[in-house]
Amino acid sequence: MRKIAIVGSPNVGKSVMFNNLTGSYATVSNYPGTTVEVLRGKARIGSEEFEVIDTPGMYSFLPITEEERVSRAIILDEQPCVILHIIDAKNLERMLPLTLQFLEAGLLVILVLNIIDEVRDLGINIDVLHLEKELNIPVVETVSTTGEGMDILKGRIEEHVKRFC
Amino acid sequence: MLKDFAKRIGYDDPLEIYLSRIESLLLSDYKITKRAIAILLLQEDNEMLDRIKDKEKERAEEILKVIQEAKAHYSHPLSYIISLRRQKETNRISQAVMSFKKAGKVSFSERLSKIMMNPLTGGPILLAVLYYGLYKFVGTFGAGVLVDFLEDKVFGNYVNPFVTNLVSAAIPLKIIQDLLAGEYGVITLGVRYAFAIILPIVATFFFAFAIVEDTGYLPRLAMLVDQLFKKIGLSGRAVIPLVLGFGCDTMATMVTRTLPTKRERIIATLLLALAIPCSAQMGVILALLEGRPLGLIIWLGVIFLVFLIAGYLASKIMPGELPTFYMEIPPLRLPQFSNIFRKTASRLNWYFWEILPLFLFASVLIWLGQITGIFNFLVKILEYPIGWIGLPPQAAIAFLFGFFRRDYGAAGLYDLKKAGLLSGNQLIISCITITLFLPCIAQLLMNVKERGLRMGIAISIFILFFSFSIGYAVNLILTLLNLQL
Amino acid sequence: MLSEQAEEILEALWIQTEEQGAKPLDLGASRDEPAVEELVNLGFIRRDLGHIHLLEKGKSHAAGCVRRHRLAERLLVDVFDIKKRIIDEVSCKFEHLLHKGLEDNVCTLLGHPKSCPHGKSIPPGKCCSLKKDKRLLKIIAPLSELRAKDRGQISYLQAKDKTQMHKLIAIGALPGVSITLMQRFPSCVFKIGQSQFAVDKELASAIYVRLTR
Numbered sequence: 036m037r038k039i040a041i042v043g044s045p046n047v048g049k050s051v052m053f054n055n056l057t058g059s060y061a062t063v064s065n066y067p068g069t070t071v072e073v074l075r076g077k078a079r080i081g082s083e084e085f086e087v088i089d090t091p092g093m094y095s096f097l098p099i100t101e102e103e104r105v106s107r108a109i110i111l112d113e114q115p116c117v118i119l120h121i122i123d124a125k126n127l128e129r130m131l132p133l134t135l136q137f138l139e140a141g142l143l144v145i146l147v148l149n150i151i152d153e154v155r156d157l158g159i160n161i162d163v164l165h166l167e168k169e170l171n172i173p174v175v176e177t178v179s180t181t182g183e184g185m186d187i188l189k190g191r192i193e194e195h196v197k198r199f200c
Numbered sequence: 201m202l203k204d205f206a207k208r209i210g211y212d213d214p215l216e217i218y219l220s221r222i223e224s225l226l227l228s229d230y231k232i233t234k235r236a237i238a239i240l241l242l243q244e245d246n247e248m249l250d251r252i253k254d255k256e257k258e259r260a261e262e263i264l265k266v267i268q269e270a271k272a273h274y275s276h277p278l279s280y281i282i283s284l285r286r287q288k289e290t291n292r293i294s295q296a297v298m299s300f301k302k303a304g305k306v307s308f309s310e311r312l313s314k315i316m317m318n319p320l321t322g323g324p325i326l327l328a329v330l331y332y333g334l335y336k337f338v339g340t341f342g343a344g345v346l347v348d349f350l351e352d353k354v355f356g357n358y359v360n361p362f363v364t365n366l367v368s369a370a371i372p373l374k375i376i377q378d379l380l381a382g383e384y385g386v387i388t389l390g391v392r393y394a395f396a397i398i399l400p401i402v403a404t405f406f407f408a409f410a411i412v413e414d415t416g417y418l419p420r421l422a423m424l425v426d427q428l429f430k431k432i433g434l435s436g437r438a439v440i441p442l443v444l445g446f447g448c449d450t451m452a453t454m455v456t457r458t459l460p461t462k463r464e465r466i467i468a469t470l471l472l473a474l475a476i477p478c479s480a481q482m483g484v485i486l487a488l489l490e491g492r493p494l495g496l497i498i499w500l501g502v503i504f505l506v507f508l509i510a511g512y513l514a515s516k517i518m519p520g521e522l523p524t525f526y527m528e529i530p531p532l533r534l535p536q537f538s539n540i541f542r543k544t545a546s547r548l549n550w551y552f553w554e555i556l557p558l559f560l561f562a563s564v565l566i567w568l569g570q571i572t573g574i575f576n577f578l579v580k581i582l583e584y585p586i587g588w589i590g591l592p593p594q595a596a597i598a599f600l601f602g603f604f605r606r607d608y609g610a611a612g613l614y615d616l617k618k619a620g621l622l623s624g625n626q627l628i629i630s631c632i633t634i635t636l637f638l639p640c641i642a643q644l645l646m647n648v649k650e651r652g653l654r655m656g657i658a659i660s661i662f663i664l665f666f667s668f669s670i671g672y673a674v675n676l677i678l679t680l681l682n683l684q685l
Numbered sequence: 686m687l688s689e690q691a692e693e694i695l696e697a698l699w700i701q702t703e704e705q706g707a708k709p710l711d712l713g714a715s716r717d718e719p720a721v722e723e724l725v726n727l728g729f730i731r732r733d734l735g736h737i738h739l740l741e742k743g744k745s746h747a748a749g750c751v752r753r754h755r756l757a758e759r760l761l762v763d764v765f766d767i768k769k770r771i772i773d774e775v776s777c778k779f780e781h782l783l784h785k786g787l788e789d790n791v792c793t794l795l796g797h798p799k800s801c802p803h804g805k806s807i808p809p810g811k812c813c814s815l816k817k818d819k820r821l822l823k824i825i826a827p828l829s830e831l832r833a834k835d836r837g838q839i840s841y842l843q844a845k846d847k848t849q850m851h852k853l854i855a856i857g858a859l860p861g862v863s864i865t866l867m868q869r870f871p872s873c874v875f876k877i878g879q880s881q882f883a884v885d886k887e888l889a890s891a892i893y894v895r896l897t898r
Contacts, residue, residue, distance in 0.1 A: 098245075128294045132283065132286040135286050136236070138208060141232055158301040161297055170293075
């Protein structure tokens, strides 16, 4: 079974995304570091079933905490065919360095701009097409807690798998 | 399946040269690009270093030499240089794609956040959260209204008489009858406790905790208490497992994994086992001290003092680096009720599958201990320390049960109180001692699982002596001051 | 005013005897330097059998030389971003320009740094103990010493070790980033971009901010 790894900084909504994709329940809270263990579930996207892996938050590809080491090991050793990099969209400047590190490593990344509703509330606009062109990877906007953008995300995953896996 | 056409940033000249020199020395397959490996190596990633030593053998020496050369070239650590370059690129991209339509005004949640983090207003807010969340909702509603209903009405009137009748009709053997439906029977006590007392208390606690968690209050609390926590060898981050401990110490011990250093994890585990009463235990203690506000204050004061003293001593004794505190403060958010219900349900689910079997197992052990006489023997031994702290010998059995299940212990004391065997002083001393006394069997097992056998046992032995010493000290002070409460 | 050579000798002598606690300096080849004579005449050093000893009177001057050298290094690395290879060469010349008033101004500009880029401590000057009253002069200061609502750009990081540096990099506190201090008690709360972080005083004092007014 092909694997999808959900990665990103702490407290950006990785576990909610995991719950949305798999229909199971991983504990979700509003503080960094809720997930301390790797969680696995299954998700059907299009006609294919995937193993979805929820990882503890990582700030950088160069690990300092035990959880970051665990998350990196998943990426290095399990060779997921899709890396969903979830970011808190209002903090693009802080979150993109990790995306750049994934791209440096040649990983197959889909960038998920999560919590996009808070970006709108702050009066910020993000030009997604421009960002896709800059990075040359798919970029999707979501609000994981309401499910907004999930259909588009699944569509992009399907497309991505067809092209690269 | 490496993707080569995606965006890739360039570093400045000397760094690029070092990178390509390292890349040309990496001949094995790493599943990620050699460039990424080289970048990690330049940043002194020890895990990667071990990997290349393993895979590149003799070339590893050469690679190490290049790394040394690169490091000597710059006056800052290379991880800093590399991060700066990435941040520069990130800033360029962000500025290109982000536009600000209007200046955001200070929102209500932002103002609330400030009030929560201000030490002057944050204190009263904490007290309000504790009073309404813990005392009113969990204590009065969960441990009061719900427990009364389930225990007296459902179990007292229906389940217990039904089970007792059924068992005595169906099973002739007295011993088996006792196991299932006796004073400490698996069903009449084990299941009754689980469903009529623990379930409502723990469920209301988890529910309240979930609300507090999802608003984002906890990181703000962590920020407020950090300086105090530094004195006991922890950082503010430890507030999350410690608060969860008021619900279930066993679960909280598992959550200590989020603490960054081993030293902090051990201190937090010790404090959870010693000075944080779980909700089940607290429910019974509140009932024990009902109508004795002074007793409640002394109990609270002593437990809080012990928490600080034990933490302070532990932080002095334990070797290791001092904790640093850094934590993102997420925006305050309105909790989603669906998530709160799911989270409460998922935690209760965990609780019942992990803890309940142990509780039933404990009931069986108690039953076995009683019919074999081992318990009587242990009770006789325990009567000595019980005597030293000024309690009647009958309290020994409550303490023994307290080890198997904290709430049993407190419940045993409740029975003594009802029988009029405890004076006011004795009541307070026993409440203090049993709160501090050994963790329940589930927590002991979790301590061993998370901290290792030696540390788990060491913590238990320390607590055994410490709890009785405190009981002794409180008794002594009350006697010397000639106080009758 | 001392000659440049005399300052270099005082510096080397101070590092060897005061900082490393080693034996007095062997004069070796510089036996006949006029600078040695100069220092002896001033009563800063004592000479015997090819060795020189730092005297009480010379100590404060020597510490001042070391201080100027290390301040020069900080200035060159943090503000001018000069490469490590040439830093020694440049700072050796630069330090002699940092006299009297200028030295304290540079120190204040840099936020009274405690160590040089090589991690050695900088002997404190008069301005360092007066800094509470002179905060208006300050241009760069550690985050822990700013007032709530002060804003600026991170100028440099002065982490005590690699882990601390990585923590700061992890939360995105990098030079060039705009930062606002929101609160300083009981912990420092600052805002970078749209996110807020709480850190303890120790971590906050590693972030040096160039204030904007």
